[in-house]
Structures are given as structure tokens and as C-alpha cells.
Amino acid sequence: MADFIKDNINKDGIDRRGFLQCMAWAGTGVLYSVHGGILKSAPLLQGAMSGMDKAKMKGADFSFIQISDSHIGFSKEANPDVTATLQVAVDRINSSTERPDFLLHTGDISQLSKPSEFDTAEQVLKGAKAGRIFFVPGEHDVLTDDGQQYLDRFGKDTKGKGWYSFDHKGAHFIGLVNVVDLKAGGLGSLGSDQLKWLQDDVRELKSSTPVIVFAHIPLWTVYPDWGWGTDDSEQALGYLKRFGSVSVLNGHIHQIMQKVEGNVTFHTALSTAFPQPAPGKAPSPGPMKVPADQLRSVLGISHVNYVQGNHSLAIVDSPLA
Amino acid sequence: MKRIKWIFGLAAIVVTALACTNGTRASLAMSPSDKTASSTTVKIDNFSFGPATITVPAGSTVTWTNNDDVPHVVTSDDGKLFKSKALDTDDRFSFTFTKPGTYNYYCAIHPKMTAKIVVQ
Numbered sequence A: 001m002a003d004f005i006k007d008n009i010n011k012d013g014i015d016r017r018g019f020l021q022c023m024a025w026a027g028t029g030v031l032y033s034v035h036g037g038i039l040k041s042a043p044l045l046q047g048a049m050s051g052m053d054k055a056k057m058k059g060a061d062f063s064f065i066q067i068s069d070s071h072i073g074f075s076k077e078a079n080p081d082v083t084a085t086l087q088v089a090v091d092r093i094n095s096s097t098e099r100p101d102f103l104l105h106t107g108d109i110s111q112l113s114k115p116s117e118f119d120t121a122e123q124v125l126k127g128a129k130a131g132r133i134f135f136v137p138g139e140h141d142v143l144t145d146d147g148q149q150y151l152d153r154f155g156k157d158t159k160g161k162g163w164y165s166f167d168h169k170g171a172h173f174i175g176l177v178n179v180v181d182l183k184a185g186g187l188g189s190l191g192s193d194q195l196k197w198l199q200d201d202v203r204e205l206k207s208s209t210p211v212i213v214f215a216h217i218p219l220w221t222v223y224p225d226w227g228w229g230t231d232d233s234e235q236a237l238g239y240l241k242r243f244g245s246v247s248v249l250n251g252h253i254h255q256i257m258q259k260v261e262g263n264v265t266f267h268t269a270l271s272t273a274f275p276q277p278a279p280g281k282a283p284s285p286g287p288m289k290v291p292a293d294q295l296r297s298v299l300g301i302s303h304v305n306y307v308q309g310n311h312s313l314a315i316v317d318s319p320l321a
Numbered sequence B: 001m002k003r004i005k006w007i008f009g010l011a012a013i014v015v016t017a018l019a020c021t022n023g024t025r026a027s028l029a030m031s032p033s034d035k036t037a038s039s040t041t042v043k044i045d046n047f048s049f050g051p052a053t054i055t056v057p058a059g060s061t062v063t064w065t066n067n068d069d070v071p072h073v074v075t076s077d078d079g080k081l082f083k084s085k086a087l088d089t090d091d092r093f094s095f096t097f098t099k100p101g102t103y104n105y106y107c108a109i110h111p112k113m114t115a116k117i118v119v120q
Helices: A016-026 A051-057 A082-095 A115-125 A145-154 A192-203 A233-238 A292-298 B002-019 B025-030
Strands: A029-035 A042-045 A062-067 A102-105 A133-135 A164-168 A171-175 A211-215 A246-250 A257-261 A264-268 A300-307 A312-319 B039-045 B048-050 B053-056 B060-066 B074-076 B092-097 B101-107 B110-119
Touching: A062 A082, A082 A115, A082 A292, A082 A300, A115 A145, A133 A171, A171 A192, A192 A233, A292 A312, B039 B053, B048 B110, B053 B060
Parallel strands: A029 A300, A042 A312, A062 A102, A102 A133, A171 A211, A211 A246, A246 A264, B039 B060, B053 B110
Antiparallel strands: A029 A312, A062 A300, A164 A171, A257 A264, A300 A312, B039 B048, B060 B092, B074 B101, B101 B110
């Protein structure tokens, strides 16, 4: 994992690389805080923030939670009860002293796009004490009806296959869909319609506006052999080049990875269902089996804090145990 | 190549015998150059199709079996000729290839998974 983590750019005196390595061992959830436009991160250990985390979150204008890869319906050995671990994640959110403005779910809500799976997920997530939940689909959520069921349940008032944007307290959030119309041999894909929409969506924004992009599959190339990347992400990021602060939040790979490239900070969140192996460390990216008593330490959520003025987002990866 | 055809001939005997289809199979299978409809299995393991390439006579039915803990969707490259539903663990999908040609396919949700069926 260390091979994939670059230095952080926030100049906040926190060694993110070491920090994230710790998180990888501890398992997780992520608390993000937005400090004047840049995401900062810290782990939510045992449901409470450490002194370091609190320092990072201090003065945040608002915070939100990223939750990902619930895979409701999965029942194999890697985690026979994914509903229970999603519930633990919700409990963790509710026990935090920081009340998030909203949740972002970065996809794979379900395992097989079954109505019963979506019902269960909605039921559990409804218990989270947060303003509302924003979703983007994972490939597991669009397995039937060309994703129509996902759109009906989670993507009302979105464009195309479920992409959209919204503004929140000075930050611009963009939810992208990179799990539909995938081409043989390729990676995740945004497609020309969505790219055109994105270009138009950010056209009128001031370059000082903090931009937070969220999508299921990483928008940076983590490991193409396993499909962990998005074919046309560079074009999308090209439209965001002029912005001083861009944060990209993804799921899909069920482990924390972070990379900073110029003005863009990339971050992937843990799953609430099961871990996946580090790139190339297993024959395939399938669910990774860990001893039952260790499972919750490799699952988690992320908490993000936003502070207007000093341009940084704080991301706290928090394990479920 | 001859050896491969011979193996397919053998496979044809076994499969058609199991399937109890028409009575001409034995003589056809004896002649390796003849094309005999058959049934063939492709296994999905560790995010890959195995074998990645198979050659079958026209009229053959290919059945995919998913052995992964993760769902896969077997889809022809054009997305039209065939597309399975999401195959959960142990689920199967079959398609009968009636016309000769090379049919490339992939997993619609894990597009790095690619393979082909050659129909003679």
C-alpha cells in the first residue's frame, strides 16, 4: 500500500502517508473536513476522534461522511452479514460528536441490484443522523433494467445515468457515474455525454471554488490489470485543472489509498462489507477473507470536514472496530 | 491442430451421448474434419474466463458457470448477440452459436475480463 501513497500537499504538518498506513492496519471509516476547500482526513477510532483528529477538524465549516460498498445481499465467507456491518457503520456515524451535514454513498449499495437488497440498504441508512444521503451507483447497482431501478430509488433529479452536482456552503460537489456502458477490455467509463455535461457544469464556477468529485470506480489509475481506473478520467480532470482545490472521492477497491497530483487529491474509502486485496497481491480482486474477529477492523467509513478560508479538507478514515 | 480436432471429436461423443440427441453422432465424431454440434463449458474463476478461447462447431451450445464470489455478466462485444443476467456464484448462462465466426465477449461489469468463442 505504501507504494501507492504520495506525499500530501496540505502542509499541515501531518504525515498522511504514515497516518494512512496506520489506518490500513486499524481498518476504518473516513471523516472528511473541508477547510476552505481542501479535504483533510483523520481516522474515527472507537467512535471518537483522537486529539490529532480533533485538531484537524477544528474550525470546520461543515463535515460530511463518505460511506461505500455496502454490497447488501452479499453473504459469502468474507462477511456473512453485511447488513450488520452497515448498521455498525451507521451507529458509528451517529455516535460521532461531529454531526455531518450529509452522507455520500459512493456505490455498490447492493450486491445484485435486487429490490430486497435496496430495501434493506435504505432501511439501515435511514437510521443515520445526517441531513440527507447523496448516491452514485456502483456496477453492482445497475445490473438490471439498465440501471433504471437505481435511478428510481437513488437517482431522482439526476442527469443521464445518474450524474449531478450540487453546491453546499461554498463548495461544489459533483457526482459522476463511471460504471455503465463499459467497453470490452476497458476500465471504468464516463462517456461523452457525461463529459460534455461536466464541462458545462463547471464553466461558470470561479476557479477559487472548492470542487469535490465523487464516483464509484477510482478516477485515477490504481491498478489497470484489475480494472481499477477510469478510461476517460483525464478528460474529466482536464476540465477541473483551473480550480485551486479539487478532491476526488471514490470507492470500489475496498481499501484506503490516497494520491496527490497537482491541485487534485484522490482518496478511496473502505467498504462496509468486506476488504479486497492490495493491487496484485492476490490472483484476483475478489473479496478478501480475514479472521472473523478482525473483519470490522478492515471495514469503515470516512468523515470529511470543510473549513472556509484555509483551503483544506480533512478526511478521517474510521474503522468499524 | 489434428490433435485438437480429435479431442473435440471425443468431446462431441461424450457430450452428445450424454445429451441423447440424434443417432448420427458416432459416425460424425469418428471423422475429425466433420463439424458436430456439441455442448461446451466455460468456467469463470478469479475474474477470468477459462479457457479464454474455445473452438466449437456451428450449432454448439456454450455454457458459462460462475465460480467466483462476485457476480459477472457474460456479454458479446456488440452487447446485442448475447448478454446474461448477473450471474451470482454457481449461476449458469448458455448460448447456442448457429453461425461460423469469431465471437469476442467480455464481462459487462468487469470489462478487463475478455475471451472468445470460435465457431467453425
